[in-house]
Amino acid sequence: MAKTFLENVLETLRRGVELGGFPEEVYKILSKPERILIVKILVRMDDGRLEVFEGYRVQHNSALGPYKGGIRFHPEVTLDDDIALATLMTLKNSLAGIPYGGGKGAVRVDYKKLSEKELEQVSRGYARAIAPLIGDHIDIPAPDVGTNPQVMAWMVDEYSKLKGFNVPGVFTAKPPVLWGNPVRRYATGFGCAVMSREAAEKYLGGVEGKRVSIQGFGNTGRWHAYWLSKMGAKVVAISDTSGTLYDPEGIDVELAMKVKNETRKVINYPKGEKIPDPKAALYVEADILGPDAMENQITTENVGKVKAKIIVEGANGPTTPEAEIKLYEMGVVIVPDFLANAGGVIMSYLEWVENLQWYFWDEDETRARLERIMKNNFLKVYNKFEEIKGEKKEATMRDAALIISIERLYEAMRYRGWL
Secondary structure: OOOOHHHHHHHHHHHHHHHOOOOHHHHHHHOOOOEEEEEEEEEEOOOOOEEEEEEEEEEEEOOOOOEEEEEEEEOOOOHHHHHHHHHHHHHHHHHHOOOOOEEEEEEEOOHHHOOHHHHHHHHHHHHHHHHHHOEOOOEEEEEOOOOOHHHHHHHHHHHHHHHOOOOHHHOOOOOHHHOOOHHHHOHHHHHHHHHHHHHHHHHOOOOOOOEEEEEOOOHHHHHHHHHHHHOOOEEEEEEEOOEEEEOOOOOOHHHHHHHHHHHOOHHHOOOOEEEOOHHHHHOOOOOEEEEOOOOOOEOOOOHHHOOOOEEEOOOOOOEOHHHHHHHHHOOOEEEOHHHHOOHHHHHHHHHHHHHHHOOOOOHHHHHHHHHHHHHHHHHHHHHHHHHHHOOOOOOOHHHHHHHHHHHHHHHHHHHHOOO
């Protein structure tokens, strides 16, 4: 029987604790969240029916600062998934060097089937339900799968109404007119592109002309592709739930984004080969692969089909631990999720700092700050990876990132007296 997402995350955490030689108590603390909130959200649907939606907010660890993590709207989300994602946020925020702990939220709902009015009710209802446990110095949510700046705008408005004054820093990735920063819209994908470029510099001699395949053309995937194309790479494949678009001559990413926005299907792009299987993007001839869709996409069942030399994980947990071992045996380098896709939360941190001070940087300055932090984080992990490879030939870049992340958490918890 296949392992669950949470089991995979805990296995990864266990590996990091053991590799770094940390006390067993570190695993005991990090394997359980500090608090879990389960809520119900009542919504009067457009046809008059009353629907009850279940939601969660998992506050995993606060050793390094306020809880930070996105809110997912998805029909198949579970509490275990939310715990796994919150755990990854703790590791991601620690690795990024920002003053946040980890958290995650979710509502079990198919947002695609909601009208705008219904979506607003779900959003505001969730914000009201979790309001007692969040705040700009306590827990700062942001978007995830199925949510966006509009949803954050409704939520920050609802929270501010409850408080009686504007509290811009309680949610991040808001529209720029409501105290957001324009870079946040594409920050996760931009960060993935920076990571792809840095990895290509180390392992492929540069990113110019390198073939790229992106699985998932949502907010992360489209901007991952867009910024890599701006950096000189050639995007040869993209996919969404409608299938995979493949063109070895190169895809016009801006046109593909326009087609996706207008038709919701990348296979409506006017050129290239249309493959019904969305996972086909994982298997095409490419130098760099970005699995930017969902967790558990590359497994022991399909890992042998992957041809890329570098994998930059835009999604959370897209590669199972067993598949990752096989990929390294195949000579593939993986830039792990909690390093690769940290651009969103790092940008959220920058937006939060702006909100707390009521002071704002312009877009170019903000993007430069984000790029500098992402590049430095890559080099930090790369150098650690090169160091531990000399000791353990089977070591991965994820191992290096885990050791750095857990070490910071360990030091914080030790100074606090938790250990």
